[in-house]
Amino acid sequence: MALRTEELMLNMGPQHPSTHGVLRMVVTLDGENVVDVQPDIGYLHSSVEKMMENRTYLQNIALVDRGMDYLSAMANEEVWVLACERLGKIEVPERARYIRTIMLELQRISSHLIWLGTFGIDLGAFTAFLWAMRERERIMDLFESATGGRLHHVYFRIGGVFEDLPEGWTDRCEEFCDYFLDRLPEYDELLTGNPIFLARTQGVGVLPLDTAIAMGASGPVARASGLAYDVRKAHPYEVYERVEFDIPVRSEGDCYARYLVRLEEMRQSVRIIRQCLERLPAGEIRSKVAVTLRLPKGEVYARTESPRGDLGIYLVSDGADRPYRVKIRAPAFSNLYALTEMMRGWKVADVIAILGSIDIVLSDVDR
Amino acid sequence: MPTEPQYVPRSQVLPLDKALEVIDALPGGGVILTKVEEVLNWGRAASIWPLTFGLACCAIEMMQAYATRFDMDRMGIIPRATPRQADCIIVAGRATIKIAPIVRRLWEQMPEPKYVISMGSCATCGGPFYYDNYSILKGIDQVIPVDVYVPGCPPRPEALIEGFLKLQDKIKKEPFLRRRIARAAAAATQA
Numbered sequence: 204m205a206l207r208t209e210e211l212m213l214n215m216g217p218q219h220p221s222t223h224g225v226l227r228m229v230v231t232l233d234g235e236n237v238v239d240v241q242p243d244i245g246y247l248h249s250s251v252e253k254m255m256e257n258r259t260y261l262q263n264i265a266l267v268d269r270g271m272d273y274l275s276a277m278a279n280e281e282v283w284v285l286a287c288e289r290l291g292k293i294e295v296p297e298r299a300r301y302i303r304t305i306m307l308e309l310q311r312i313s314s315h316l317i318w319l320g321t322f323g324i325d326l327g328a329f330t331a332f333l334w335a336m337r338e339r340e341r342i343m344d345l346f347e348s349a350t351g352g353r354l355h356h357v358y359f360r361i362g363g364v365f366e367d368l369p370e371g372w373t374d375r376c377e378e379f380c381d382y383f384l385d386r387l388p389e390y391d392e393l394l395t396g397n398p399i400f401l402a403r404t405q406g407v408g409v410l411p412l413d414t415a416i417a418m419g420a421s422g423p424v425a426r427a428s429g430l431a432y433d434v435r436k437a438h439p440y441e442v443y444e445r446v447e448f449d450i451p452v453r454s455e456g457d458c459y460a461r462y463l464v465r466l467e468e469m470r471q472s473v474r475i476i477r478q479c480l481e482r483l484p485a486g487e488i489r490s491k492v493a494v495t496l497r498l499p500k501g502e503v504y505a506r507t508e509s510p511r512g513d514l515g516i517y518l519v520s521d522g523a524d525r526p527y528r529v530k531i532r533a534p535a536f537s538n539l540y541a542l543t544e545m546m547r548g549w550k551v552a553d554v555i556a557i558l559g560s561i562d563i564v565l566s567d568v569d570r
Numbered sequence: 571m572p573t574e575p576q577y578v579p580r581s582q583v584l585p586l587d588k589a590l591e592v593i594d595a596l597p598g599g600g601v602i603l604t605k606v607e608e609v610l611n612w613g614r615a616a617s618i619w620p621l622t623f624g625l626a627c628c629a630i631e632m633m634q635a636y637a638t639r640f641d642m643d644r645m646g647i648i649p650r651a652t653p654r655q656a657d658c659i660i661v662a663g664r665a666t667i668k669i670a671p672i673v674r675r676l677w678e679q680m681p682e683p684k685y686v687i688s689m690g691s692c693a694t695c696g697g698p699f700y701y702d703n704y705s706i707l708k709g710i711d712q713v714i715p716v717d718v719y720v721p722g723c724p725p726r727p728e729a730l731i732e733g734f735l736k737l738q739d740k741i742k743k744e745p746f747l748r749r750r751i752a753r754a755a756a757a758a759t760q761a
Binding site: 217218224225245246247248249250253254256257258265266269270273274317320321332333334336337339340343353354355565566 | 621623624625626627629630631633634637638639653663664666668669672676698699701702703704705706723724726
């Protein structure tokens with residue numbers, strides 16, 4: 204006679220060391236198997252879209268740093284200034300566009316490093332966290348010397364960047380690229396071939412390609428499922444159409460594929476940075492834009508590839524000095540959508556691995 | 571055939587009357603007289619175990635403070651994942667009205683004596699989310715009592731370490747034992 208089992212509802216979060224912020228997951232378990240997962244979001248809803256309607260275009264640069272995805276502040280600034288520049292048809296000097304690309308790619312590396320570190324902790328590899336943070340600290344130094352801020356930079360301006368790079372910055376950046384490429388094989392040794400890591404990630408949390416597309420997943424999560432889509436290639440902005448880089452794509456769609464895609468993305472970022480440093484032109488860094496900028500009446504949609512995926516801003520202007528309406532298309536929110544599909548049928552311990560592998564930032568989800 | 575070394579308990583290796591000689595022979599060694607309370611507080615101040623609870627951006631700088639280069643472990647600050655083992659909560663980031671009751675409950679779950687560090691402008695007063703905002707709490711001190719405020723948006727890891735040093739100063743000056751005894755005495759008279 205088979206024993207009758209009862210389903211168990213389990214609350215994970217909002218205070219949980221592995222939820223990467225304040226996400227609450229209501230997990231329905233049958234024994235140890237996950238039957239259903241309902242993410243409960245909104246614990247970090249900061250009403251950014253509403254606040255942006257009350258701030259001028261310039262002030263909003265500081266707000267998108269904090270209010271949106273805080274692990275990649277530069278990417279948020281980029282999508283915001285891109286939307287403003289497209290609506291106002293503002294020219295950006297060549298040098299500024301190269302500087303922006305370098306900063307964006309450095310930001311991508313630093314964001315992926317945080318992900319690598321926390322993913323390591325989730326799976327019990329504490330060393331990965333310490334090593335990743337060590338490399339990230341170097342990037343923070345570069346950011347700090349150029350922008351003055353470690354996490355929130357407020358560096359990009361509508362029509363350029365705030366300040367030129369300090370003396371010797373490009374050499375230091377070059378140095379970092381060499382240093383970082385030396386360090387990357389260490390991660391391979393630590394994690395890629397690690398049997399424990401493989402057992403916990405390989406084949407776990409598979410997201411099929413059609414589900415990924417249906418759920419609107421983007422970024423490394425979609426690329427690990429076989430979707431060769433990157434906004435940097437599909438809708439190039441800044442100088443991405445002029446530099447050579449590959450988009451890593453895997454077809455497995457499991458946690459391990461997502462890990463490999465991100466690791467390869469960091470290598471490609473270094474490649475982009477090196478090309479940009481080589482071609483960095485001299486000249487102006489900012490075109491003349493009034494502080495009380497008024498954008499013409501109209502609407503625009505700008506999209507960029509943030510470290511988490513397809514980040515977009517829909518901006519409506521009624522001709523005033525502040526936006527009429529802003530809608531943020533957050534990649535982490537769409538990726539979170541696919542979470543339930545990925546987790547169904549796996550064990551409760553795999554919930555942590557799968558959640559860690561999609562790299563959500565709750566600030567990006569809730570806004 | 572070598573004989574087995576005889577097991578000697580440590581208390582017999584160092585008889586108490588020779589302890590002073592040994593202490594004097596140590597570099598910088600000596601006998602100090604102090605209050606029990608001060609020794610207790612010294613120990614408590616050097617082992618603050620905060621709860622790992624990140625809310626927003628400041629949590630990233632908090633992580634960095636635990637990690638390489640800053641390494642708060644060297645000051646005895648070791649993150650704990652459950653409030654039952656923690657004696658300090660770092661409110662790192664903006665708290666929404668939705669999360670406020672949860673922060674309060676976490677604080678209530680921590681055993682006494684407990685401390686609160688409010689990290690960053692958002693936790694201190696709402697910060698950049700003060701105006702035109704309908705969802706962010708204007709300061710975590712509306713929900714739980716705060717011991718140390720760390721300014722910054724976000725504060726650097728050094729600033730957080732400074733906050734911990736301030737908290738250590740506060741703990742060292744606390745009449746911890748006297749308060750305990752007074753409370754026990756009050757409870758006894760009530761009974």
